[in-house]
Amino acid sequence: MMSNDKPTKNLPPAELLELVRQMRTQQEALREQLRHEQNALQTLARRLWLQQEHERARLSRELHDGVGQLLTGLKTQLGQSAAADPALTPLYETASDAVESIRSLSRLMHPTVLTDLGLAAAISWLDRQLLQPAGIRCQPELDIPADLEMDLQIFLFRLIQEAMVNTVKHAGAQQFSIYLHQASDSLRLDLLDDGKGFAASATQPGIGLQSMRDRCKAFGADISVSSSPGNGCQISVCLAYQQPGTAFSPEVL
Secondary structure, eight states: OOOSOSOOTTOOHHHHHHHHHHHHHHHHHHHHHHHHHHHHHHHHHHHHHHHHHHHHHHHHHHIIIIIHHHHHHHHHHHHHHHHHOGGGHHHHHHHHHHHHHHHHHHHHHSOHHHHHHOHHHHHHHHIIIIIGGGTOEEEEEEOOOTTOOHHHHHHHHHHHHHHHHHIIIIIOOSEEEEEEEEOSSEEEEEEEEOSOOOOGGGSOOOHHHHHHHHHHHHTTOEEEEEEOTTSOEEEEEEEEOOOTTTSOOGGGO
């Protein structure tokens, strides 16, 4: 590598031009190394994210097949006992609520509806699970590529899920809108609510929003948050759309 200690005041023009060329070559090599390291970090983050999804799936199955089955058995026994002794009816109802809670938690951890029926059906399911019980209307406008890879569907699903949870918890909104559109080389997701909003520039991001930022970083997606008091919130995500066969696949794990 070239030494930068050599005096340059009295160098002839040809040597100065060569020195500039060498400096530019070094700079380009450093930029290429930086791009390579950034890509490696992004790939690692994406692998970790997918591994987390695999762990969620495992825990979901354990909840469903273990705790869920035990509670279902308990519910059945209490139902039979309550038929003979009405005093046990409150216990039967509690067991029924517990079974439904476990089922809902299991599905939220690993959305089988997404892998079985696709992103649109999974968004409708999220609406029924999260928004409707809170009295919030869902307004979806979805242009989902027919060949969208499953890891990208899960990525979009998790963003929408997190935004819905935040809206239910904090926004005081009446409507939640989802716009997903495909351009020639990208996918754009916009999530809007008509809630109370917040001062985005002065508010420390919470765990939910930070989780969304981390997911977007792992997928090389750009995310922006726009909000102000009294004007709701808009979260926009732009993702370079990768054609089938070029996206990262869980099979490489």
